[in-house]
Structures are given as structure tokens and as C-alpha cells.
Amino acid sequence: MGNNEKKGNALTNNPLVNAIGTQKIVVVLVIILLAILFSVMSPAFRQYSTVVSIFDYSYYISFMAIGVTFPLITGGVDLSIGTGMVSAGLVGGYLVTFKGMPTAVGMLAALCVGLLLGCFNAFLAAKLELPPFIATLGSMMVARGIGSIITGGMAVTWPPSSDPSGWFRSIFKISVGGLNLPIGFLLVIIAVIVMSTVLNKTRPGRYIIALGSNKEATRLSGINVVKWQSLAYLISGLFTGLAGIAYAATFQTIAPGTGAGLELDAIAGAIIGGTSMNGGYGTIVGTLLGVFVMSLLKTGLPFIGLQANWQQIITGLVLIVAVLIDVIKNAKRA
């Protein structure tokens, strides 16, 4: 009966707002408000170097978050991206620093580690149909262990930017006349554009959304759900590799055994950006905005005197509020 007669899902009658999505507008407002708040409360925040540092910390989370948006849209999750990213950075750096291989080989190796991890997750979650949470929780631990074993438990230092083989760092940041330009952001934007197109305009994207919305119906439509679900994890893996490179470019050294917990920053970013944990819905632009909120909080809170523990609390609350908005919106819709 009437239960099925849902009203239109738009909360407003403004076509522009509906096109962009209410959640994204809220997130943009939050970003602007946070920026104003931090600027007013701390003069030090209003410096160019702060902006650069916000960008610096956003690259690796951005890549992870763009990637993990795909498993999330299928209704799954990928918990292995944090330790996977660190592993990728470790393995690549190990080859460059300890084995004397060219930087490009190290970067390629990092991507391969990510992709292998994606394959492993795809096999477990899509082919064997393990619950994605369990499958990737397992691979998260596996990835952490493997990274440490390959480097023999040693920390890895990728070549510094002063070294000619440290050229990869200038993909993300270049110095022009003493001024640091965070050009890595351009890479992130390109990734967002490409992956948005893949998600919204190509068959793989369409099928990933479809199977997240109703897997059985998608299967009955004659679509190979195992293949497309696998692809979601492969994309996540590839971006884990990319994040590994960005991570290596951002930090001087990478310590083995770390990375656990970083996946949660990325997942939180995607969720704040409006991706549904139940699958079927999510946007890459939203994810990027969500990551920006996270990154802004991480960089900005110390400026107003709130240290690590407070950052955790506030970031957690922001996440809860973001999801709450979604829940309330859905309740109104029903």
C-alpha cells in the first residue's frame, strides 16, 4: 500500500541545489565555515604555508578515498587501503633506496603492490563472496605484515627532493622562486574527473552502482556481478598504490607496521561526502570534499590549540553529524 508511494527525493525545489546534491552543499559550507573559524581564531593559520600543508596532507587521503568510494558504492568496504598504502610505499622505496633501482621502477612497484592487494580483495569479496568487512580486515593485516617482511623491518627513506632521483616529489610540490606550489592538487583533480566519468558515464561505473543498489536484480539482468564487483576492489587497490606514492612524496621516511587507521580517514571522507554505506550511491566529487573537511580539521585544529586527542574527538563528531544528515534526509524521504 501507501508505504511504497515515496515522495520525490528532493528536499528543496531549487533545481541547482538538487543537481549538485544537498549533502555536497552542506559540506562546502562546512569547509568555508571551518576555514573562516580557523582564520579568525589563529593568525598563523592565515598563512600561505598552511594552505600548502593542508594540500600536502590531502593527497594520499584523497587517492585512498577516491579508490575506496568504489567498494563503498557496491555496498562493501575496503579496510586494507591504509596498511596497503604504507606497504606500497615501503616496497617501492626499498627497491629504490636499498636495491638502487630507478625511481620510476619503485613507483611502478608501489602501484603493483596496490593492484595485487586489490586482486586479493576482489578474489575474497567478489569471487568467494566473503563479507567485504572481514575479507579486507584480513588483507589489512596481511598487507601490514608483508610490507615489514620485504623491507626486513627497516624504515624506508625515498630519495629527498634535493637528490635527482627524488624528482617524483616534484609531481606533488614544486618550488618556484622560493614559493611552494602544491601542484599535486592538479593530479587529484584529474583523478576526480577521470573517476567521476568512469563512475557516471561508463558501463563499469553503471554496473558498480547497479550492483550496490540491488545485486540480485543486477545479476538477473544478465550482468557479470563478480567481474564488476572485482573491478571496484581493483580500482581501490590501484588508488592505494597511487596513495603510496603520494605518501612517500609527503613524508621523509616510511615506518613499517604503520598505516592502520589511515583507511578510516579516507572512508570517513567518502562518507562525509555523501557516499552511502549501504551501497548504490556515492560521488567522487563528494568524496573529495569530504577529504577536504578531514584534511582541514587535521591541519587547522592544532592552530587553535587543540591537539591530537581533541582532533580525534572533533573529527569523529563531524563524521557522525555528516551521516546523521543523511539518515534524517532519508527518513524525510520515506
Place this chain on the structure above:
Amino acid sequence: MGEVILTMNGIDKSFPGVHALDHVNLEVRKGEVHALMGENGAGKSTLMKVLTGIYSKDEGTITYEGKEVEFSNPRDAQAAGIVIVHQELNMMNHLTVAQNIFIGRESMSGKLINDKKMNEEAEKLFQKLNIQIDPTEKMGNLTVGKQQMCEIAKAISHDAKVIIFDEPSAALTEAEIEELFKIIRDLREKQLGIVYISHRMDEIKVITDRVTVMRDGGYVGTLITKDSTKDDIINMMVGRVIYEDPKTQSNVAKDAPVVLKVEHLNAGKMVRDVSFELRKGEILGFSGLMGAGRTETARALFGADPVDSGEVYVNGQKVTIKNPMDAVKCGIGYLSEDRKRFGIVVQKTVAENSTMADLDHYMSGIFINKKKENEVAQKYVDSLKTKTPSVDQLVVNLSGGNQQKVVIAKWLVRNCDILIFDEPTRGIDVGAKSEIYHLMNELVAEGKSIIMISSEMTEILRMSDRIVVMCEGRKTGEMDISEATQENIMHAATLRD
């Protein structure tokens, strides 16, 4: 009827422990609507799954367009022109109508999907079918009826030559069914072969040309619809005559005490100033079209949805029901229209479901008393004649009718005196239906009182002592069964402001 397009001959299929299909035959001609009937579990769905390649057959032949075929998956069957419109709607709610219809065969411009072209194609399809749906609307925002139309459009867009409708009318209003029939007749004109699976005898008479009946996985026979009576068909299905006539007068004494009184209930847009009384031992039928606000009224009364205003009296006492827990304390039980979503936990056993609403009484300290639970579950399995191998059986393995009995048992265990049955026989086969009716009559004879929401006119007229009719959230009619007719109910059901 034209030439034969599809023949299934001697189809046999076994699963471990079950002989699901025992040499079944089915012949479909061009320009024919062929009913496939049988109780739940008779093997209709299995037969269709064999046809479309979801299951492989053990024996028998399928001849389609003069050639022997064997499809290995639904996609192959689809490509050949055999399409199922599923009973459980198979839609991706987050995608648009057009995206759903063309899933798996999107229009492309190079590597990119051309949504604009797909919207145009969908629009053309809808025009051909004479239905009005916006192709860019998200599927989840459509009514069940509209979603079904989209399924049909999807089937037709596959250049289908044989369309199988698996209980298409289960969730539709009378008006939507009319629209569906119009489309089906149109498809028949166009010389498609149509297999129509339904439990509703009235529809079979109206829309089909021939009927094939199955029972317990076996083939019983095929009849020409217009030469056979309802009783003929039902006899073939169950082997006994069960059709009952409408009730002519109320079984409730005029002075029977009022057990439930609802005054000026308002809840959201779908429940507006609804007042009614329920007497002891009465079956109060709630009739109306889809979206009339009957389920919403029941849910508001039960505390499942927030109430804006209004008063509720149980046995003369004013009560405040803020949530289902309060309602249950007042002795009100609600049997949802959507069993799988709200009524039962399908992955739990019969026993666990039976005591779910009253677990406090089945505890020993902090542990559930399994023995006591099984005893009471068994008691109601016996008294309701629930067909289950044991009370430890998972509910998911029971048929629709037996699942409904488990829900009834749940509220009886809780000792509820006021039971709200929301579409009690939806998706239940004729045999089980008649048992549910019998059971409801027994319950009121024992002094329970029942509110029965039903979209089936025959059900309302057969069961109710009194009838409340709703339209667009308001009560638009109330009548004793002695003065109720299909016409005056329908009149009240379409009374708009």
C-alpha cells in the same frame, strides 16, 4: 490463438531430496495468454526457471519457434525473446527508469554511456505502451505499479516473443490491474505468447485463454478458460472445492462491547481525521485503493509511525501508544502486509519467531528457555496447522501461507486480543488462503477482534462484519456487511475532496 511458439515437454527436475518437477508439459501459442496455476510450491516458478536457464533440466525437451533449445542463463533466454517479469520486482532503486530498462545494453557514444539517447528510447517505449512515466526519475521514487510497468517495458524492449508474468498483480490496485490487463491484451494482439502466473481466480477468468494447472511438481492438465469454471480449476489445484460465498450478515451482536475506539486520528498526510470503533468478535474490513492510507492508519495506531493527534481507547480506557511496545502492551498485534520486511525474521526458526513478541515469558534467568519455547511453538503449529517439519525449521523454508501462520502464532503467543491483519493473504495460494480465512473466523469466534486491511474486494466481502472505506487518508464510508456491495464500496473508495 495462433501457432505454437513454445512447447515444454516432459520436463523433469530434481534437487537433493526433492522431486521438484515431475514430467511437466506446457504449450504456449502466439497471441495467447496462458495461465500457469498451482498452489505455492507446486513448481510453477521452478518450471519458469528451467525455461529461462536459471536451472538446468534433468529430462524433457523445450521447443521454441520450432527448434529445440536449452538456455544456459537468463541472458540467453532474453536474447532469444523469452523474458520474465518477476514477482519480486527486480529494480535498481538508485538508477533512473531508463538506466534500469537498458541495463546491460546501454547506448554508447564511444566509451561513454549516452543517457540522453536511452531516455529518448524509453520515452518511445512508454508511448508505445501508452503509459506515462518519466524516464529520468529514480526507480525508487515510483509506486510499485509504475515499477511493474517499467519491468514490462523492459521486457518488450528486448523484442520479447514470450513474456512470463510471475504474479504481476500481487502488489497492484484494482485500477493498476486494469491498466496492466490493457497492456497484456495489447501484447496478445501483437501475437506475443504470454504466460500468466497468478493466484487470483477472478483474473484468470478475465485475462487468460487457457489454463495449465500444476500440483506438487506434477502436471495436472490444461483447460480452455472460457469452457471451465472456477471450481474446475480449483479442484485441479487442490482436489477439493473451497470457494466460499460472500458473507451476507454480520456475526457480531449489536450490543457487543467496543474493544477499540479511535477518534480523530491524524498522522502525516495519509491519515486525516480517522475515527472508527471495533467490537469484540468483529472482523472490521478496511477497504480502499492503493494509497488510501489504510496501512498508514494501522501503523499509526500501532505506534509504528508518529501520530500527530487523536485519541485511542482500548476496552474503554484511554491509552497513549507512542511505539509498538505500547501497542503490544495494550493487546494489539499487527501483521504487516510485507511479511518479509516487517513480520518475521526469515533466517530464524519457527520457534524463535513464535516467541519473539513475548520472550520475557520464555526465560529461565538470563537464558532463553528453549524447551518452553519449543512447547508453545509446537502448540500453535498444531492449532494453526502450520506445515513445517519441526519448530526448528527456518521460516525462510516455509511457504507464504505458513509464514503468515507463524506471524499469527507470534501475536497469539503474546495474547493479543486485537489483531490487525494487513493484506493477510497477499502472495498466498488458494488453499492456504482458505485456511487463513478459516483461522480468522475461529479467532473472532474465540472473542478476538480483527481489523483486516485488504485490497481484494472478494476478500473484504467474504470476511468482514463491517467495512470502513478510506480514500486519500480520510474515512469515506462505513457500512454493515448486509448493505455492502462492490459498487458502494468502490463508490466510497473514489470519493475525493
